Amino acid sequence: MSETVTVTIEMEQAWRYASGTAMERFSEGLKERRIEAVSCRLCGRAYLPPRPYCGKCNIRMSSWTPVKDEGELVAWTVMQLPMLDGRTGEMREAPYGMGLILLDGADTTLNHYLAESDPAKLAIGQRVRAVWCNERRGAMDDILHFEVIR
Amino acid sequence: MxxxxxxxxxxxxxxxxxxxxxxxxxxxxxxxxxxxxxxxxxxxxxxxxxxxxxxxxxxxxxxxxxxxxxxxxxxxxxxxxxxxxxxxxxxxxxxxxxxxxxxxxxxxxxxxxxxxxxxQTGMALTDPFWDRTVASGALGNFALSISQYMVDRGVTEEQAAKVAVKARRNAARNPYAHLQMPDITEQEVLDSKMLAHPVRMLDMCPQxxxxxxxxxxxxxxxxxxCDQPAWIRATATRHQQPYIGDIDHRLTSMETLRSAARSVYAAAGIRDPLKELDVAEIYEPVSYAELAWYEALGFCEDGEAGRLIEDGVTEMDGELPVNPSGGVLSTNPVGASGVIRVAEAASQIMGRAGEHQVQGAKTALATGYGVYAWADAMILGTAP
Amino acid sequence: MIREEKIQIPFVYAAGQAGSRFLVALRDDGRIMGSACAACGHVSVPTRSFCPACSESDLSDVELAGEGNLVSWTEIPGRGVFALINLDGADGALLHRLIDSPDKLAVGQRVRAQFAETRKAHISDLAGFVVTGAGP
CATH class of the missing domain: 3.40.47.10 (Thiolase/Chalcone synthase)
Known part of the structure; x- marks a missing residue:
C-alpha cells in the first residue's frame, strides 16, 4: 500500500454557557451549602437539576423544595480506567468511586463521586452524605464527593 | 403511507x-x-x-x-x-x-x-452546570445502571460473559466485523481487565x-x-428526559425501548416476539445491556433474561438468534452502528447474510440505542 | 449565571488515498496534483477519489502547472491575504494565501506557486502564491 498521511492537531475549544434562571438559583444556593429542587405541580416530581419545564407533563415549574445533602446510594461503580474530566480535557486518574444518589427530598438522582473506591465496601442502599469544599464557587464541584455514613 | x-x-x-x-x-x-x-x-x-x-x-x-x-x-x-x-x-x-x-x-x-x-471528549461535552463535573463516559454510566440491574434482576457476571462470547463467536462468521475472536471463552471474559465494576474489557464494545x-x-x-426486498413493516422512535438521574432504574425499566417495541409489534401484528421473530439485530454496547433489552423487547418475562442466554435461546441455532453479525459488542463505529443493525436485519430477510444467514428468516427486528435511553425499533419482513 | 470553560480536543486527520497522494507529491517533488474525471472531464485540485462535479470515481491523477489566475481574494488584517486560485488546467479554485501581495490586486492576475523549503506532507508545504503579472 502506498504511503498514507495523517495530520495531528490539538484544538482548544472555549465555551460561554448561560445557566438560565432555575440553574442560577440552584448554583447560588450551592455557595451556601443549600440544595434545592424544583417540583412539578402535576406529577409531583422534585427535579434535580432544577429546570424550567417538566419533561413528562410539559408544563412550567416554579415551586422550589429543599433537599438534604444526605441520601441513599442507588447505583455505584468504581472506575478502574482513567476517564476524561469534561471541565478540563485532562484525564482523571483511577480508581475512583462514583454513584447515583437519591438525596432526601428529591425524586431524581445525582451522579457524583464517592469517597470510597473499594468495591467491597460499597452497596446499593447505603446512606451517603456530601463532603463540601471550603471554597465554593456555585458549581457541582463545590461538593468534593459523597461519603458513606452507614 | x-x-x-x-x-x-x-x-x-x-x-x-x-x-x-x-x-x-x-x-x-x-x-x-x-x-x-x-x-x-x-x-x-x-x-x-x-x-x-x-x-x-x-x-x-x-x-x-x-x-x-x-x-x-x-x-x-x-x-x-x-x-x-x-x-x-x-x-x-x-x-x-x-x-x-x-x-x-x-x-x-x-x-x-x-x-x-x-x-470521550465528545461524550464529556454535556451540561457544564450539572453533568460535566463527573468523569463518567458511556462506560461509567452503564456501570452505574448495571449495578442496579444486577440487584433488580439477579443477573450474574457469568450470564453477561455468555452474551460477550456469543457476540464474538458470531462475529467470526462475519468478514466485516471488527473484533475477530473465534476462540473466546467465558473464562477469558471473566478474567479480562476490570474497567468499571462490574464491567470488564470484554463486556464492552470496541471503538x-x-x-x-x-x-x-x-x-x-x-x-x-429486487427479487426479495426487505419490506419495512413498522418503525418507532422514542426519546427521553435529558439527565441520567431522571430515569429511574434505567436498564431495568427501559421505558423507551419497551414502548418502541410495543408500537412496532402492534403495527406488524406480532403478539409473541420470541416465536414470531426469526432474527434480531439489537444495539448492545455492553453485554449486560443485551440481557436488559431481552426483557424490554419482550423476548422473555422480566427477570428471565439470564435464563434465556443460559438456555441458548438467542444463539445462532436457538429459537431467536440475536445479533448473528456479532453486534455492537464486535463492531462499533457509532454513527454507522444503527445502520449496521438495519442492514444486517435486511440482509437476513433478503437471504444475503452469507455465513451468518439464519435460514428462512421472514421477520426481523432491528433496534437502536442512544445516549442514556433513546430507542429506535424497526420490523422488516419478506412481505409488505 | 455565565460559565466560561476551555477544553483541549486532540484529533487526527486522515488524508486518505487521494489526499495522501496530493500531500506526498507536494512534499517529495514540489508538484501540485489534481484529478481528471473520465466521465465528465472535470479536473479537480487537490486530488480526489471521486469527481466533485459528477460523483463518478473513474479519475486519474494529473500534474498541474504551478501557475494560475487570481479568482478572488480578501485581506484579513494581521493575517495576510487569502485567495482563490484557478490553476492552469484545473476547474474550480484552490484556497490558499498570497505572499508579498502588491497593493493593487485584480481578478485575473497571474500567480505562481511557491513551495516551502522544508516540507512535511502538509498543505503548508505549498507556502503560497506570488503575483507575477497582470491578467489577460
Missing part, C-alpha cells in the same frame, strides 16, 4: 483505525457497495441521509465533507446526529422520505472514524472506524430492482 423496502446494503471492513481512507472515501466504500448490492446507479438516488456523531471526529459539518462520498452533490441531503440511535434514526428518516411519497429511492449512510477524534449504507426504495422500484 406508501410501502417501502430495503433493496441493498453495503458496509466497509471495520477496524480500530482506517487511516488508509479519508472520511469521504470511507463513506464512498459503503455507498458503492450498497448501490452494487441494490443493482442501481448513483443517478437513481433521489435523496441522501447521513448519520454521524461529528463531535467524535472533532470536525464540524460531516454532511459537507462526506456528502460527495455519498453521491449527495446536487441532491437533497440531511444529517442525523442522535448518539447511538443516529444510524437507526437515519434509516427511519429515510423510510419516512420514501413512505411519504416524496422520493422513490433514498440512500442512508452512517459512519464514524473514532480514530480521528477523541470519543471502530467504519461505514454502512442501505438503499430504501418505493414499492414499484423495490419490485423492479
Amino acid at each position: 406508501n410501502r417501502a423496502a430495503i433493496i441493498g446494503t453495503g458496509q466497509t471492513r471495520h477496524a480500530r483505525r482506517r487511516d488508509d481512507l479519508s472520511q469521504p472515501e470511507l463513506v464512498r466504500e459503503a455507498c458503492t457497495a450498497a448501490l452494487a448490492d441494490a443493482g442501481i446507479g448513483q443517478k437513481d438516488i433521489d435523496a441522501v441521509v447521513i448519520a454521524n456523531m461529528e463531535l467524535f471526529e472533532g470536525r464540524a459539518l460531516p454532511e459537507l465533507w462526506v456528502g460527495e462520498g455519498a453521491f449527495a452533490t446536487g441532491k437533497p441531503c440531511m444529517k442525523i446526529a442522535t448518539g447511538g440511535t443516529s444510524g437507526t434514526s437515519g434509516c427511519i428518516a429515510g423510510f419516512h422520505q420514501v413512505a411519504s411519497g416524496l422520493f422513490d429511492i433514498v440512500l442512508v449512510v452512517g459512519f464514524e472514524k473514532h480514530s480521528e477524534g477523541h470519543t 471502530s472506524d467504519g461505514a454502512c449504507a442501505i438503499v430504501i426504495a418505493a414499492e414499484s422500484k423495490a419490485k423492479k430492482y
Whole structure:
C-alpha cells in the first residue's frame, strides 16, 4: 500500500454557557451549602437539576423544595480506567468511586463521586452524605464527593 | 403511507483505525457497495441521509465533507446526529422520505472514524452546570445502571460473559466485523481487565472506524430492482428526559425501548416476539445491556433474561438468534452502528447474510440505542 | 449565571488515498496534483477519489502547472491575504494565501506557486502564491 498521511492537531475549544434562571438559583444556593429542587405541580416530581419545564407533563415549574445533602446510594461503580474530566480535557486518574444518589427530598438522582473506591465496601442502599469544599464557587464541584455514613 | 423496502446494503471492513481512507472515501466504500448490492446507479438516488456523531471526529459539518462520498452533490441531503440511535434514526428518516411519497429511492449512510477524534471528549461535552463535573463516559454510566440491574434482576457476571462470547463467536462468521475472536471463552471474559465494576474489557464494545449504507426504495422500484426486498413493516422512535438521574432504574425499566417495541409489534401484528421473530439485530454496547433489552423487547418475562442466554435461546441455532453479525459488542463505529443493525436485519430477510444467514428468516427486528435511553425499533419482513 | 470553560480536543486527520497522494507529491517533488474525471472531464485540485462535479470515481491523477489566475481574494488584517486560485488546467479554485501581495490586486492576475523549503506532507508545504503579472 502506498504511503498514507495523517495530520495531528490539538484544538482548544472555549465555551460561554448561560445557566438560565432555575440553574442560577440552584448554583447560588450551592455557595451556601443549600440544595434545592424544583417540583412539578402535576406529577409531583422534585427535579434535580432544577429546570424550567417538566419533561413528562410539559408544563412550567416554579415551586422550589429543599433537599438534604444526605441520601441513599442507588447505583455505584468504581472506575478502574482513567476517564476524561469534561471541565478540563485532562484525564482523571483511577480508581475512583462514583454513584447515583437519591438525596432526601428529591425524586431524581445525582451522579457524583464517592469517597470510597473499594468495591467491597460499597452497596446499593447505603446512606451517603456530601463532603463540601471550603471554597465554593456555585458549581457541582463545590461538593468534593459523597461519603458513606452507614 | 406508501410501502417501502430495503433493496441493498453495503458496509466497509471495520477496524480500530482506517487511516488508509479519508472520511469521504470511507463513506464512498459503503455507498458503492450498497448501490452494487441494490443493482442501481448513483443517478437513481433521489435523496441522501447521513448519520454521524461529528463531535467524535472533532470536525464540524460531516454532511459537507462526506456528502460527495455519498453521491449527495446536487441532491437533497440531511444529517442525523442522535448518539447511538443516529444510524437507526437515519434509516427511519429515510423510510419516512420514501413512505411519504416524496422520493422513490433514498440512500442512508452512517459512519464514524473514532480514530480521528477523541470519543470521550465528545461524550464529556454535556451540561457544564450539572453533568460535566463527573468523569463518567458511556462506560461509567452503564456501570452505574448495571449495578442496579444486577440487584433488580439477579443477573450474574457469568450470564453477561455468555452474551460477550456469543457476540464474538458470531462475529467470526462475519468478514466485516471488527473484533475477530473465534476462540473466546467465558473464562477469558471473566478474567479480562476490570474497567468499571462490574464491567470488564470484554463486556464492552470496541471503538471502530467504519461505514454502512442501505438503499430504501418505493414499492414499484423495490419490485423492479429486487427479487426479495426487505419490506419495512413498522418503525418507532422514542426519546427521553435529558439527565441520567431522571430515569429511574434505567436498564431495568427501559421505558423507551419497551414502548418502541410495543408500537412496532402492534403495527406488524406480532403478539409473541420470541416465536414470531426469526432474527434480531439489537444495539448492545455492553453485554449486560443485551440481557436488559431481552426483557424490554419482550423476548422473555422480566427477570428471565439470564435464563434465556443460559438456555441458548438467542444463539445462532436457538429459537431467536440475536445479533448473528456479532453486534455492537464486535463492531462499533457509532454513527454507522444503527445502520449496521438495519442492514444486517435486511440482509437476513433478503437471504444475503452469507455465513451468518439464519435460514428462512421472514421477520426481523432491528433496534437502536442512544445516549442514556433513546430507542429506535424497526420490523422488516419478506412481505409488505 | 455565565460559565466560561476551555477544553483541549486532540484529533487526527486522515488524508486518505487521494489526499495522501496530493500531500506526498507536494512534499517529495514540489508538484501540485489534481484529478481528471473520465466521465465528465472535470479536473479537480487537490486530488480526489471521486469527481466533485459528477460523483463518478473513474479519475486519474494529473500534474498541474504551478501557475494560475487570481479568482478572488480578501485581506484579513494581521493575517495576510487569502485567495482563490484557478490553476492552469484545473476547474474550480484552490484556497490558499498570497505572499508579498502588491497593493493593487485584480481578478485575473497571474500567480505562481511557491513551495516551502522544508516540507512535511502538509498543505503548508505549498507556502503560497506570488503575483507575477497582470491578467489577460
